[in-house]
Structures are given as structure tokens and as C-alpha cells.
Amino acid sequence: MAIEKFSTVTSTCIPLPIENVDTDQIIPARFLKATTKEGFGDNLFRDWRYDEQDQPKSNFVLNDPTYSGQILVGGKNFGSGSSREHAAWAIAGYGIRVVVSSFFADIFKGNSLNNGVLPVQVSEEFLAKIFKAIEADPKTTITVDLPEQSITLDTTEDSEKFEINGYKKNCMLNGYDDIDYLLSNKDKIEEWEKTSFY
Amino acid sequence: MAKTLFDKIWDAHAVTEVTDGPTQLYIDRQFAHEVTSPQAFNGIRERGLGVMRPSKTTATPDHNIPTWNQNQPISDPISKFQVETLTKNCEEFGITLYGLGNKKNGIVHVVGPENGYTLPGMTIVCGDSHTSTHGAFGTIAFGIGTSEVEMVLASQCILQPRPKTMLINIDGELGDAVASKDVILYIISQLSTGGGTGHFVEFAGSAITSLSMEARMTLCNMSIEMGARGGLIAPDQTTFDYIEGREFAPKGEDWDKALAYWDTLKTDEDAEFDKVFNFDAADIEPMITYGTNPGMGVGITGSIPSLSDIDEAGQATFKKSMDYMGFQPGDQMVGKKIDFVFVGSCTNGRIEDLRTFCSFIKGKKKAEHVTAWIVPGSRQVEKQAREEGLIEILTEAGFVMRQPGCSACLAMNDDKIPAGKYSVSTSNRNFEGRQGPGARTLLASVLTAGAAAITGEVTDPRTMMESAEPALV
Numbered sequence: 001m002a003i004e005k006f007s008t009v010t011s012t013c014i015p016l017p018i019e020n021v022d023t024d025q026i027i028p029a030r031f032l033k034a035t036t037k038e039g040f041g042d043n044l045f046r047d048w049r050y051d052e053q054d055q056p057k058s059n060f061v062l063n064d065p066t067y068s069g070q071i072l073v074g075g076k077n078f079g080s081g082s083s084r085e086h087a088a089w090a091i092a093g094y095g096i097r098v099v100v101s102s103f104f105a106d107i108f109k110g111n112s113l114n115n116g117v118l119p120v121q122v123s124e125e126f127l128a129k130i131f132k133a134i135e136a137d138p139k140t141t142i143t144v145d146l147p148e149q150s151i152t153l154d155t156t157e158d159s160e161k162f163e164i165n166g167y168k169k170n171c172m173l174n175g176y177d178d179i180d181y182l183l184s185n186k187d188k189i190e191e192w193e194k195t196s197f198y
Numbered sequence: 199m200a201k202t203l204f205d206k207i208w209d210a211h212a213v214t215e216v217t218d219g220p221t222q223l224y225i226d227r228q229f230a231h232e233v234t235s236p237q238a239f240n241g242i243r244e245r246g247l248g249v250m251r252p253s254k255t256t257a258t259p260d261h262n263i264p265t266w267n268q269n270q271p272i273s274d275p276i277s278k279f280q281v282e283t284l285t286k287n288c289e290e291f292g293i294t295l296y297g298l299g300n301k302k303n304g305i306v307h308v309v310g311p312e313n314g315y316t317l318p319g320m321t322i323v324c325g326d327s328h329t330s331t332h333g334a335f336g337t338i339a340f341g342i343g344t345s346e347v348e349m350v351l352a353s354q355c356i357l358q359p360r361p362k363t364m365l366i367n368i369d370g371e372l373g374d375a376v377a378s379k380d381v382i383l384y385i386i387s388q389l390s391t392g393g394g395t396g397h398f399v400e401f402a403g404s405a406i407t408s409l410s411m412e413a414r415m416t417l418c419n420m421s422i423e424m425g426a427r428g429g430l431i432a433p434d435q436t437t438f439d440y441i442e443g444r445e446f447a448p449k450g451e452d453w454d455k456a457l458a459y460w461d462t463l464k465t466d467e468d469a470e471f472d473k474v475f476n477f478d479a480a481d482i483e484p485m486i487t488y489g490t491n492p493g494m495g496v497g498i499t500g501s502i503p504s505l506s507d508i509d510e511a512g513q514a515t516f517k518k519s520m521d522y523m524g525f526q527p528g529d530q531m532v533g534k535k536i537d538f539v540f541v542g543s544c545t546n547g548r549i550e551d552l553r554t555f556c557s558f559i560k561g562k563k564k565a566e567h568v569t570a571w572i573v574p575g576s577r578q579v580e581k582q583a584r585e586e587g588l589i590e591i592l593t594e595a596g597f598v599m600r601q602p603g604c605s606a607c608l609a610m611n612d613d614k615i616p617a618g619k620y621s622v623s624t625s626n627r628n629f630e631g632r633q634g635p636g637a638r639t640l641l642a643s644v645l646t647a648g649a650a651a652i653t654g655e656v657t658d659p660r661t662m663m664e665s666a667e668p669a670l671v
Binding site for chain 2 (some may be wrong): 110
């Protein structure tokens, strides 16, 4: 199952300056009943986005027409908690290609990469700079360049490098997923099994 | 070179290393449930693949099932379809399923250990972050996403970047009414909810080795709540005694062979960890959380931090959390009125938890205004509770035991705490809306939950105990 290829994204941003955004907020458990991957974007941040009568909460960023774009910028420790990949499906389904934070939870990071959403980890200082720039001008754009592994605030040309392992980078650039790789090693798997204790 | 226990198990399961990338890790056991597996089965079907080693995956529905009238069809058609989809997928691919009503059904992390599926030295995964529970047996066990479930179905392997190692050492004796739940809530409060990210933790020290297997599972279960990839404890006689005789545990000659192997599963004396933390068991008191992540916890006699205790960058998040909880910075926790008590989940839904709860509430009466949900972790736990007379103790004190499932831990089914209500919960997460939209969760041990259920407010369980003795779990 190929994932969408990723090279460079230039976009305005959706700022969410909250720390420890957990996957229960990204997609609450009661929306995990589907048996396919479609439709989760509609319920992205459901309980922050809608009130009990399912009316949009005007003070939440996704309901504020000032902000839009393919880049979500979150506070530190983004994606903590449950391993639900539905969180990555909700983010991808909403049309977001990049999540920027100063710190990501491990499982969320892996799930994002497996769905063509690039988690970009920046320094605390750079994150603060991004939030400030968006606050000053919501039309601020950021360019995320995967081949160069760089993230740039386009107006000021402030830039930082980000890390991604070479294997995952290659997968994102070419739209490969892991199963193709794993199965290409079938003989090694079977060889390993001969030595297995269990 | 000297190795940590984690390194030994990881290295033994590395099929190959990807250049400038992750390890291809062989998985000895996968557990599956209804919520995070359907898209993975769809994936292998669409690729025209089969399940490479069906005998190495075991499935049970738990997240999205009712905990009442389980003998009747599930009333919510979407939930019913999800549970039926698991059944169909298991039938199609030849995977063992303990379906609703099966005597081995229950929460996946309770079912695995109690049937002897979970064995020292294994690599174990499940599409559930609390897979870390199985680390209590000296395994590398961690939660994965659905794409990774698909990888394991297709190839019995997973691609994982190698985590760093962390040692958390706790020496000394635990105080009265201090359970392993308090130990882990204390550790998370010290290291924060992201303090373990990127690491695999080994728990060691005299306060750990003296814990029962159930208590060790509670501890490892919540290692994910500090962001750790997982947590493990070196297997010892307590581990072997727990496993011996369980249905899928090795028997006879195989048992002897297994014991010889399991004996090697310990960290070498001069092995180095990337990070080491030491704690003193005497510093830990019964804990309770006051905020919206598991790191926001204090000793039960303590108070919520004041705003000036929080670093400036975190103040907005802290205020948001206080607003949600309806608490003020600086508030004392003891005496706060509560509405619900939930005893259960993969954290505290085992037989020892129910025994502890029952021995505490025996002869007392539940506070009238409190709604209590006592939910066993599995059918076997339920059966055992019945056989041991725990149901009678519960009934006499005004409690009802429900049927097994994840229940109000994540409130996917009807077991939802209403908006604005306070729930003292033995589960693992106090995130906003975790126990239902608007629900306010206070995480605590089984004893602290028991104390709250009786008095109807946050109460130090030590003030209610006739004889001062350490908690079982």
C-alpha cells in the first residue's frame, strides 16, 4: 500500500500552542468504531472543536477562518498516550501533511510516518519563533523541505535542520511502506526462526 | 560486552538491521483486539497476502464491548459490526479468538499473562499502548499502530528504531497502603509524561523485586504514561511461580529448558544504561492525580501546585487543565467530593486487585451518592472472584460487579462518566474526555479508590485501615 509521496511543502500553519496534546484529544475513543481508515478527519480534535450540541466552538483554531494550511504546529510532547493510528488518519484525513513540535511521542511519530504525515521536531526556541510569527501574521508560511531536512520560516528565512533516519526519509520521498521491505527479507525471517526459542 | 536485559532480548530478535534505519525485529507473540486490527486485516487482504504465522497471534475483543448483558447481542450496530469483523478476520486467517462469552475472553493484557501466553524473553506487540504490561515478565512488549499490526500479520516482523535504555531503581520498603500503582504514579510525577520518551525502561531494586506479578504488571502497564516505549522487570522466582502450570506455559522437559533460558535473562553487572534514576521507596505515599495527564499527580495528603510552581512555558497548559478539572491551583486533594469510582482496566483489573478492594471495603458501605463500576479484567478473573466469595462482599457493601472489558477506562462502550462528574479511577489515563466527554478523572490505586467509594470524597486510605499493612498491589 503505497503512501503519498512527500518532497517539499510550503503552507500557512494551524497553531496549537498546547503541550502534551494526547491522541485522545486528536481523536476521542468513541470515534474508533470504524473498520476502515476513511472519515476520521471529520472528527479531528472533536471535543475541542465541537460542543455537546455538535456546534463548532468558535474559540478553537480549526474553527477560526484566520488559520488554515497543511502544517499543524503543536506544543511539546505532541501525540502522547494511546497508540491509536486513527490519530494519524484523522490528521492526514483533515489534509495535514506536516506536524511540527519540539517533542513527539514515539508511537505517534511512527504512525505519522507510516501514513505520509511528516513529524518535524524543532528546538524549543524555533518552536517559540514559529508561534510568534504566526501570531504576528497568520498568513506566515513555512517551507518543509524533506530532501534537505530543513524547515524555514519563509518571511524571515529563519531555518533549522530536522532529523529523520535515512530509511524513513527514502520511504517518504518515494511513497514506500514497510511491508514491501519486510517481505523482501522473507528468507532471513525463516532463517531466524530456526534459532528461535519460542 | 556487558548487556542490559533489554539489549539481550532485542539483539536476540534482530533479523537484520536496515542501513541508516530501524531494526527488523522478530515478534514472538502478537495480541489483537477489535479496534486497531480491522484496517490491518483489510491491508493484507488488499495486498493479496496471508498471515505468515497465524499461531503467533491471539485475539480477543475487549475495548468496544458492553460490560452488562454480554449474553445478548451488542445493541450498538457499529460496535457489533466491529466485534463481528474481528471474528470474521480470525476465522479467515486461522487466528485463535477468545470471543465475547468465551471463558478466556477479557482485556487482552489480562488474558495473555493469565493463560501463559506471555513468557520471559519474548518480544510481544499489540495495537494498544498498554502492551507494556507484559514487560513484567521480562519481555520486550510495546504498543504499535495499525500499520505495524499489518506488518506483523504479514511478516511476523516489525521495523523499529532501537530505543535507548533507562534504569529506574527503587530500593527500600513501601509504606502502608502504598501499591505499585502509587509507585508508577510517583515516578511519572517526578519524570513527567514525556520523561521516558525514546527509552525502554528496566525497573529494578528491592521495592520492585518484592512485588507480586500482578503488581509488577500494574507498574509496567503505565510505563507508557511516562512516554517510555515500554518497561520491563527481570524474571525471577516470583515470575516462574506465576507462570508454572498455566495453560500455554511450557510443560515437563520444555519447562526445564525454559527455566534454564529464563535464568539468563538479567542485566549484566557492569552493563550501562543511557539514563539512570534512583528513588527511595520510603518517599512514596498513596498518590492521586489532579490534572489531565498522568504526570499531574501528588501524594494524597498533598496539594495541587500553585501557578508559580509551574514553569512559564507550561502555565497556559496547566491553567487549561485546572479549568477542565474545576480545581484551583494550591487546592488540597483530600476532601474533594467525588461522584464515580471505577475499579478495573488492564492496569488494575486482575484478581489481586479485586481481592485488595474487597478486603478493604469488607464490612463498610458504599457512599450513597457514589456510582461504582467494578469491572473484572477477564472472564477468568470474574470466575475466580465468584469462587472466592468476593461477589458477596461487594454486594453487602453496596457494589455490583459488571462483566469484563476495558469499560470506563476509555469509555468506548456505554460505560461513560457524565460531563463534569469526578471519577476516582484505577485506570491509566486522566486525559480530557478519556472516561467520557467532559468527565473528570482522578487516577489512584485500588485502595484509594476503595476509600473514595466509601466516604464519597478523596480520602487517604491509611486513615481507614484497621491494621497497618502494605497493600497487595
